Amino acid sequence: MAIVKVENLTKLYKEVKALDHVSFEFEQGILSFLGPSGCGKTTLLRSIAGLEAPDGGAISIADEVQTSVEQGIFVPPYSRKIGFVFQNYALWPHMSVYHNVAFGLRLRKMPEAEIKRKVASTLELVGLQGKAERFPSQLSGGQQQRVALARSLALEPRLILLDEPLSNLDAKLREEMRVELKKLIKKVGISALYVTHDQDEAFSISDAVIVMDSGKVLQYASPDEIYNHPAHPFVASFVGHSTLVDGQVVGVENGHCRVVVPEFGGATLIFPASRQPTPGVPCKVVIRTGEIRLSPEKFPEGTDNVLEGLMTSREFRGGLTDHRVQVGSKEIVVTSHKLCPMIRVGGDGAKTFLAIDKSAISVIVAQ
Amino acid sequence: MDLSSLPLSRSGPTARWNSIKLALRQGTLVPLLASAIAGAAIISPVLVVLWRSFTTGRLGFTVGLNLTNYLRVFGDRDILPMLGNSIFYAAGAAALGTGLGAMLAWIVARTNTPGKALVELMPLYPILMPPIMKNIAWILLLAPRSGILNGILQQFFGVETLVFNAFTMAGMIWVFGLACVPLGYLFLLPVFLSFDPSLEESAYIAGSKPVSTMLKITFPLAVPALLSAFVLNFLRGLRSFETPVLQGTPGNINVFVSRVYDSMALEFNTGLATAYSVVLVLLSVATLYFYVRATRFSERYATITGKGYRVKVIDIGPWKYLTFLAVFLYFLAGIVLPFVVLIVVSMIPYYDYETFMNFPANAVLNNYYTVMKHPSFVTGLYNSLVLSVTIALVTVLAGIVMAFTIYRTRSYGTKLFEFIGTLPLAFPPLVLSVGLVIIFIGTPIYNSLWALGLGLFVAYFPYAFRNASGSIVNIHKELDEAAWVHGARWRHVFFKITLPILKPSVGGALFYIFIEAIRNVDVAVLLTSPGMEYGPVTLFEYFRVGQWAEAAAGGVIYLIILIVAVSIAKFAFKMKFSL
Secondary structure, eight states: OOSEEEEEEEEEETTEEEEEEEEEEEOSSEEEEEOOTTSSHHHHHHHHHTSSOOSEEEEEETTEEEEETTTTEEOOGGGSOEEEEOTTOOOOTTSOHHHHHHHHHHHTTOOHHHHHHHHHHHHHHTTOTTOTTOOGGGSOHHHHHHHHHHHHHTTOOSEEEEESTTTTSOHHHHHHHHHHHHHHHHHHTOEEEEEESOHHHHHHHOSEEEEEETTEEEEEEOHHHHHHSOSSHHHHHHHOSEEEEEEEEEEEETTEEEEEEGGGTSEEEEEEOSSOOOTTOEEEEEEEGGGEEEESSOOOTTOSSEEEEEEEEEEEOSSEEEEEEEETTEEEEEEEETTSGGGOOOOTTOEEEEEEOGGGEEEEEOO | OOTTOOSSSSOOHHHHHHHHHHHHHTTTHHHHHHHHHHHHHHHHHHHHHHHHTTEESSTTOOEEEOSHHHHHHHHOTTHHHHHHHHHHHHHHHHHHHHHHHHHHHHHHHHBOOSOHHHHHHGGGGGGGSOHHHHHHHHHHHHOTTTOHHHHHHHHHHOOOSOOOOTTSHHHHHHHHHHHHHHHHHHHHHHHHHSOOHHHHHHHHHTTOOHHHHIIIIIHHHHHHHHHHHHHHHHHHHHHOOHHIIIIITTTTOOOHHHHHHHIIIIIOOHHHHHHHHHHHHHHHHHHHHHHHHHHHHHHTTTTOOSSOOOOOOBOOTTHHHHHHHHHHHHHIIIIIHHHHHHHHHHTSSSOOHHHHHHTTTTOOOHHHHHHHHOHHHHHHHHHHHHHHHHHHHHHHHHHHHHHHHHHHSOOSOHHHHHHHHHGGGGSOHHHHHHHHHHHHTTSGGGGSHHHHHHHHHHHHHHHHHHHHHHHHHHSOHHHHHHHHHTTOOHHHIIIIIIHHHHHHHHHHHHHHHHHHHHTOOTTTTTTOBTTBOOHHHHHHHHHHTTOHHHHHHHHHHHHHHHHHHHHHHHHHSOOOOOO
């Protein structure tokens, strides 16, 4: 059983395609929608909740059709049995924490004694015991966040939707809440759809990630797969910490792929090929900046993927240092940890050798 | 991410049918229906006025579509003087009121005038006094032969010429101009209070002295707000009823409103009345257009931010006593003097100058007994109380429902509702009541409070509607959506989320409409009949037939009721006082 199934979902705002034939299926766990603002991820989430009416396509939750433009089906949001945590929490300011959480239970005509028990246990679950009589304005951002979560969880929804729930918190609190949120969702055992523009958040919290841009799904895979083998240049650049260069596949043998990069002065790179590109096709080569060694001297004979360049500048970032190295006509950024021996490379303008680890390279073949 | 922007534009029968289905599923049919009913009530008198203006014949009979009425209106030799009078009167009163209000606002906000707490409130008290009472009091003061001020000049200073005359253009502008002051004050006060001080400081640094800074920086930046207040006061002048009828008509100064009234009340010629009305409406629409332009223009002057600046108070030296005097004089002219005159007149056996000056030696309470025993006053008072409370409740609720429909549901026709909800602003209340008279005459409703109630509803709906729209737009839409996804239907959203959050502004609107309705003359004057009196109209009639002392006594009773209502609202509901 798929908890969510989306088929050919399309949504137009005037002439702009907010969603462009989006299709995917998700079994269970936590699924993140990752992308820049305006990529359609929030529209997708709101369409699943029934807050937006799409112009085409269908949505099912737990194998029940909720929206289908073609069949003329639209289940209103109040009947979808889902939870929704809004970016700005959307707590009702005129109700206490207790009444915020009890709101949906009351609408289900649950007996008052049972409501009381349910609210108490949910507040305890999110760590807000003793705060039931407070009003939203008397709570901190993190506490408001928990109330919003409790309000949804109390209804025991089939699915919980979270729209950038941590973006209004400060950086330190955000990391704490991220860990806690994941723990909580796993503990309750509910499936969740999670919208974010922060790749660290998406990677750490979810079982699967959908990267979106301009209303299209670019890649749907596990966090590991998306980081190590981005399927689209946009995914590679958005996921970050990598350099993209144009190349050409020259050969595939023994599970290894060789590409020539003109921008590196025609240097050849070799790396394990996860996909099997045809020799001769043009491609994009993705090189992750954290997996490159630097040295003032030549690397020993037989080292793979050695390049030669000139150090142009360095940016000290505390635990990490970014080195900008001019290789051929391309400037690439190499990030080094302060414990790495290669920190002792020459100053600006010094001749520098680079050895790119095989695992740091992946290839995207243009369609 | 607008829920209301459903695929209207994207045609195709499937899409259209689906979105209708979505609207039904959202359960928005009930608010949609309620809004449609309110909209129909608003638009029908408007359409009737338009239609009637193109027909001739007695009531109940229609003789074809023709331009007879317009030919008569525009063929009238007096049309141009009347147009001139209308504009001159409205502009004069607006200029006087707005200018005075702006000056008071500047004094209160920017100078070290002593007694600030008192000075701040003084310009607001005159709002309490119903316009009809101001007119009565000022006519008593300024009447040429029997007036108090001319009498004093003659008795104590031996001035034989009649200096003051209430029944002139100057007299009209003076009385209505005073009534325009509070609006000017309320528009300009926030501008002067939230003025970014760095704008003035940079002028000082550039070498400008305080006075030239004031003239070159402060006042020019207040121009947009000044313009808005002026145009709005001009509009009020065009629609005002009491001053033109009580002061203009006796002095043979006709404006459109008084001509509409005369055509209905004296000639009973609905075709002519509606034709004059249409001209008046066109004038109002043009004014409203300027108002929209003026407010849009003011957005370019967005120097007034929401940041809580503490404006610098300017030390104006000994001038501060003069400014205090100015505020105090306005307070005297705005409420104290008229009020004292009314109280005295209400307690003397009858009004003439000698009897007035003999007070308090001849004080009696006769007039109060007479008035309280007079059935037309007692029913009028009762009706106005009951009706204004009911109308305030109904109008405010309907305004919220319509605003909710427009901004919070997936409904069709929201643009149309917005138009209809604002439409009565362009229609002077007297014109609306002309439409209602035409609709209801001959039916049992004409002799009931229903017609009057409907008239008041239509006249005050735009205030309720605009108030509710402004507040609903400010409520985060996600608060509604959070309720939707957690199991609420429209009625739950409306009654448990929207209405409770709106509570403060609902209170203000209720109170405002109550105060306005209970002293209304211009809607009620054509819709009352013997046995179905309305308090303020009764006072109006008393005054017109010369029962001045009774009119004054009734007015004092009214004012006491209003003051009690304001105090209850202020202390019981802790309501903030604003327009």
